[in-house]
Amino acid sequence: MQQLIPGPAPVILAIDDLRALPRATRLARTSRDGVQLLQEHRDVFIDELWLDHDLGGDDSIMPVVTLLEEAAFHGRPFHIGTVYVHSANPVGAETVVRSLSHWKYHVRRTAAQ
Template identity: 40%
Template structure:
């Protein structure tokens, strides 16, 4: 099963599918299932991964493994908090 890497700048590691915007990530999640997702927070301009997390919450489509690779400390806190509260937690 695929793993989804959501980041506008850092290329996806080998074996991961790369989404560079929140809209692209939501489209990919809506089209299929993923075994893991890894979040950056800031995706350029006003875009962040917050809409992706909210979509996961609203649709109850969390993958079994959630990672956060952002360098933004406030974004990291929000992402990990949401994944712990509404999803499987963060690895």
């Protein structure tokens, strides 16, 4: 009988100021920490990226979105299976979906898991 060798664990990153998101392997609570988290995973395939638009106070996910857009603009998009946008802010969520879809990231609007 042949034994299956387990593959690498999926990389599931989340940027959200409040939700626990238990499936996430790494979680950032601010846009600044989110940018750093993505930079740490620059050359790694990210299976899932969960984004909340409003991150408390004046903070939002837009610096992270800008990082992803600029990477794609320069021909080096991040390697992400699916970006899930789970914000309770419908206008902000739609802005994120539209912006990242324009740069050919696979994006879905969904409820937080």
